[in-house]
Amino acid sequence: MDPCGFMDMGEVGELGEVEQFGPDPYGGPGSCRAGVVPPGIAPKSFGLAEITVDLEREAPDAGTEPLTEDGLVYADEMYDGSSLGCGRLIRLDIPEARDTSGRSIDGAFMSVVAEGFGRSPDGGNDLARNCAIADRLTIGVVDLIRGEQSPQRADADIAAPLGDRTSCDLFEHMPQDYRVDDWVPTSSPYLCDFDVAGPGIGTNDGSVRALIDTRMDEEAIDPGPLEEEMAPTRHPVDDHPVLILTKDDVCRARMPVGDVIDGNRSGFDLDEHDANMGRVRTVIELEGTCAAVQPLLPAVVASFG
Template sequence: MVVPAGDRQKLDVAEQVRSVDPCGFFDQARISTYGQISTLGPSMSSIGSCEVGFLQADEGRRYYLSHVIVDMDSYPPNDDDPSKQIAGETVTIDGVRSSDGDCAYKVPLRFPVSAAESSQNPDIIEVPTLSYASVRAALITPAALGCELVENTVTNMVTMFRENRIPRREALVDVPLPQRSPCELMQHLPSKYTVDKFDAETQPYDCKFFLKSGSEIFGNDLVSVGFRLHDADRAMATFGSFESAQIAGKPVLIDRNTAVGEPQCAIRFPAGAVVDGYRPGTPATESTKSAARSQPMVALRAQCRVTDDLAPIAMELFGANK
């Protein structure tokens, strides 16, 4: 499949984002001066994230977990969002995540661009494709401390990008699936399908494309593939209209929606080992330990006749758990 240059750039940025270890932006020595670090690993909100949890005490000397979170998969800011200069970079204040008093910023990820990737036409000024990360605090007291630690993390991020010292995955937390692209599925389609349209985006963990089957009965079919994280203890628990099933002898959750028109299927399956961000020996409740354990999952959605064909392929490709 031939990908236009503009789309190729987006895919290259997404690949770069997947290679980054978000845990590497934290100054753990500094954070630990405010409380013992108890957890370090991906946040349940995003498979491309990392959160560091450190212990603070309330007035009754009861410990609770405070967090600084880096998410490499953030939506771009709006044009009218307020901004601020940190370490010489213009970052955007995340109004939604800052609404409860916690500091939150969106930071542009300026990956190095080699000379070979620049425009061959000197009369054209190319605007690089940008992706954004979010950095935020959660439950840190006082709020000023949360802002201090967030801005310190932003400074680290900006400086590491500027000096080409970007932390790469493999260092602190081993989460294999976030280094893969969900768009890999397009290279393993059955011969009866061709990709008719591909929505290339910089989002590193979501992929959408339209398939043409050659049948006169069916039109183009939208396929969506994504990587997620779920609570490890409940990753395969049924919920809503999702039911337990097996495909190729492996467990899945499947929702067959037959309410309107052609049946639509949503399938989820675990891929890879549980990630445990809890640091043994540090004070923690059982709920805190449980919350630090997450299961990487693959989500596939399309017409059921399409998922019937693609699900076994996706499960083999991404290493579905038995």
């Protein structure tokens, strides 16, 4: 499905000037983000308010009561109306929420989150306004699902690369003498946890996590603020740039895929951080012991490069 297609830009535009629209730099290919300047708010002083849609959310805790009689909508405990924003979880594992790409929707939930809309020039912050906006936008999402009109990625105007892939696709290009010993199914196609066995990999050292994700363009091949201490190095793998981050015997490898998606709309004066948030790239990451990660890098390039 197309995450950006679930946003009614007419409704979002009523909340203020939409200065950014595209994938969330930290939400993966199943996400979409609109950066909005509410009336009376200077973005360089307050930053952008945000609406985000994420198709890859976990189900609420067992026993959680739905907000609607049909059991489709739940409060989002991660975004519970605090300063982080307010969100709603929406069931996708119903017949009406079909996905023509073949993506499994068993047990799947999506979210709609509003953040930053309660701020005022005098320093006030009406957090309840975020929940009111999330509720309003959720109505439109549920209407699309119930009407069997879930937007599809094939029809999307803006879509992050690899949104129709699974990170387990790299199994098709495992290097000679290496094999997948075990793998753990997850609710997200973008996350793949598995054990690999082969030369140089010790017992209990083969656990690897593969992830299709999104990043700000400046962090696609460079370390982020929390990664500077992980001894960053860059290595070409079959002519593709790969960032290697190392801490003790653990490696994280990150490879950018596809072009930069620039969600910044022309005619707006954003500060450097907000402008960077609008420039997004898809990345594929591997994390595990260095002995397990390093031999798999050619498989990553062959699968996704």
